[in-house]
Amino acid sequence: MLEIKGLRAGYGGVEVLRGIDLSIKSGEIVAVLGSNGVGKTTLNKVLSGVLPASAGEIVFEGRSLTRASAVDAVEAGLIHVPEGRKIFPNMSVRENLELGSYRRASKNRASNLERVFNIFPRLRERTDQAAGTLSGGEQQMLAIGRGMMAEPRLLILDEPSLGLSPLLVEEMFTLIQSLNAEGLPIMLVEQNVVQSLETASRAYIVENGAVTLSGPAETIRNDPELKRAYLGL
Amino acid sequence: MYSLDITLEAVLNGLLTGAVYALIALGLTLVYGVLHIINFAHGALLTTAMFAVWVAYTFLGIDNYVLIPFLAVIFYALGYALQRFVIGPASHGDDGNILLVTLGISIVLENALLAIFRSDTRSLTSDFSFEVLEVGPLLISKPRLIGFAAALVVTLLLWLVLARTDTGKAIRAVAKEKLGASLVGIDVRHIYAVTFGIGCATLAVAACLLMPTFYVNPRVGGAFVLVAFTVVVLGGMGSIPGALAGGLFIGVVESLSGLYLGESLGQIGIFLIFILVLLFRPTGLFGARA
Numbered sequence: 001m002l003e004i005k006g007l008r009a010g011y012g013g014v015e016v017l018r019g020i021d022l023s024i025k026s027g028e029i030v031a032v033l034g035s036n037g038v039g040k041t042t043l044n045k046v047l048s049g050v051l052p053a054s055a056g057e058i059v060f061e062g063r064s065l066t067r068a069s070a071v072d073a074v075e076a077g078l079i080h081v082p083e084g085r086k087i088f089p090n091m092s093v094r095e096n097l098e099l100g101s102y103r104r105a106s107k108n109r110a111s112n113l114e115r116v117f118n119i120f121p122r123l124r125e126r127t128d129q130a131a132g133t134l135s136g137g138e139q140q141m142l143a144i145g146r147g148m149m150a151e152p153r154l155l156i157l158d159e160p161s162l163g164l165s166p167l168l169v170e171e172m173f174t175l176i177q178s179l180n181a182e183g184l185p186i187m188l189v190e191q192n193v194v195q196s197l198e199t200a201s202r203a204y205i206v207e208n209g210a211v212t213l214s215g216p217a218e219t220i221r222n223d224p225e226l227k228r229a230y231l232g233l
Numbered sequence: 234m235y236s237l238d239i240t241l242e243a244v245l246n247g248l249l250t251g252a253v254y255a256l257i258a259l260g261l262t263l264v265y266g267v268l269h270i271i272n273f274a275h276g277a278l279l280t281t282a283m284f285a286v287w288v289a290y291t292f293l294g295i296d297n298y299v300l301i302p303f304l305a306v307i308f309y310a311l312g313y314a315l316q317r318f319v320i321g322p323a324s325h326g327d328d329g330n331i332l333l334v335t336l337g338i339s340i341v342l343e344n345a346l347l348a349i350f351r352s353d354t355r356s357l358t359s360d361f362s363f364e365v366l367e368v369g370p371l372l373i374s375k376p377r378l379i380g381f382a383a384a385l386v387v388t389l390l391l392w393l394v395l396a397r398t399d400t401g402k403a404i405r406a407v408a409k410e411k412l413g414a415s416l417v418g419i420d421v422r423h424i425y426a427v428t429f430g431i432g433c434a435t436l437a438v439a440a441c442l443l444m445p446t447f448y449v450n451p452r453v454g455g456a457f458v459l460v461a462f463t464v465v466v467l468g469g470m471g472s473i474p475g476a477l478a479g480g481l482f483i484g485v486v487e488s489l490s491g492l493y494l495g496e497s498l499g500q501i502g503i504f505l506i507f508i509l510v511l512l513f514r515p516t517g518l519f520g521a522r523a
Contacts, residue, residue, distance in 0.1 A: 070415040070416065074416070075418065087413060088406045095402055099402055102402075102403060
């Protein structure tokens with residue numbers, strides 16, 4: 001459902017993505033892994049239309065999104081839950097969720113709100129609280145909940161486990177699996193290699209702006225090069 | 234000392250003027266809160282609106298109160314276009330550039346008005362300007378009372394729009410979290426322009442309310458904006474309740490210091506307050522602490 005070919009992008013004259021090839025099929029969890037600064041977040045920004053691509057192409061459900069704006073990407077159902085959550089701190093939990101359906105699925109706002117509250121009962125308890133006063137884990141739930149409000153066709157999660165306690169990290173990966181079990185394809189962009197490989201069906205390893213290794217999560221987990229580079233084995 | 238009646242009347246007059254100050258400050262504080270820029274063209278846009286009221290009244294015979302909705306819509310469109318097609322593209326995302334662009338717009342507007350209308354001072358000639366309401370010993374100017382009520386209604390309306398509508402929520406979202414807003418599909422450039430348009434529309438309303446009791450010349454906006462800046466700082470940059478409370482307070486301060494220090498020194502009180510706020514509470518009464 002998502003095909004990326006030879007994607008290049010960067011900031012000013014500095015090229016960060018040097019020809020990324022990647023694909024996601026419907027119903028999959030695909031992990032995109034790599035250490036800090038290899039271009040994972042840049043890739044997400046290009047996919048969600050915040051940063052323009054300088055070369056290559058992005059096709060999403062048969063439609064080209066290569067030159068798409070952020071508005072086009074959301075309209076197409078490609079929803080990006082960013083690193084650092086980027087929730088609206090001055091607004092209530094409910095208002096944050098309502099804005100999730102600003103551009104898409106606004107007709108089903110009430111029923112989707114109920115659905116998000118069922119997935120995250122903690123958010124229901126904090127409906128009228130300012131989002132900036134939530135704990136880190138609750139803010140991450142809110143960010144994902146806000147993404148769910150747009151009825152995503154594909155959900156991109158950028159570092160959902162970052163800054164969470166080990167227990168919450170565990171909970172987060174369980175949640176990702178349960179969202180996927182309902183048929184939602186997820187692109188999981190993470191530094192947490194071990195747990196991501198347990199959750200995902202396939203994975204891409206990104207280094208220096210290009211994919212260096214890809215395949216079924218099982219195979220990648222046993223790759224001697226990866227073990228050496230990321231797991232210190 | 235003055236008698237209680239006179240002091241009371243000064244306080245009342247201050248409140249009436251203060252509501253219009255609040256309205257002018259509202260546009261300034263909203264644009265600051267969302268776009269994070271000081272709009273230096275605010276004064277010149279107010280002057281332009283006041284001339285528009287004068288022209289409509291004098292040459293077309295349109296009552297200044299009837300004009301309110303029409304002028305508000307025209308100025309909304311003007312503000313939207315200014316931000317979308319002039320300020321936004323010219324700034325290339327750099328706040329320093331935006332400052333210069335708005336300053337440039339104000340110079341162009343002021344001089345255009347000077348070229349068209351000369352530097353003469355003009356006012357509406359209507360009997361209504363002098364009508365008063367007698368309440369016990371107090372004399373209340375009718376046009377100022379209407380101005381007060383209308384300014385409060387506009388403030389309330391704006392607050393409702395920001396709190397309840399999707400566009401209002403999008404404005405508040407963009408104010409604090411631009412990237413997050415883009416990722417839920419909010420068109421940030423559109424919201425910037427809408428915000429600037431609303432700021433200009435409040436100026437148009439303020440101009441319609443001011444004209445019956447005030448005069449206009451090509452430089453008159455500057456005086457109001459100086460006061461509006463004080464109101465914005467006093468109330469807290471970006472805060473709407475702050476603008477209202479600050480406007481009313483500044484109106485009363487100006488009126489009382491005018492009474493006790495003489496009309497020509499009336500504004501001293503305002504700037505004393507300004508300095509005190511900057512010294513002791515730089516975030517303002519309603520401003521978020523840094």
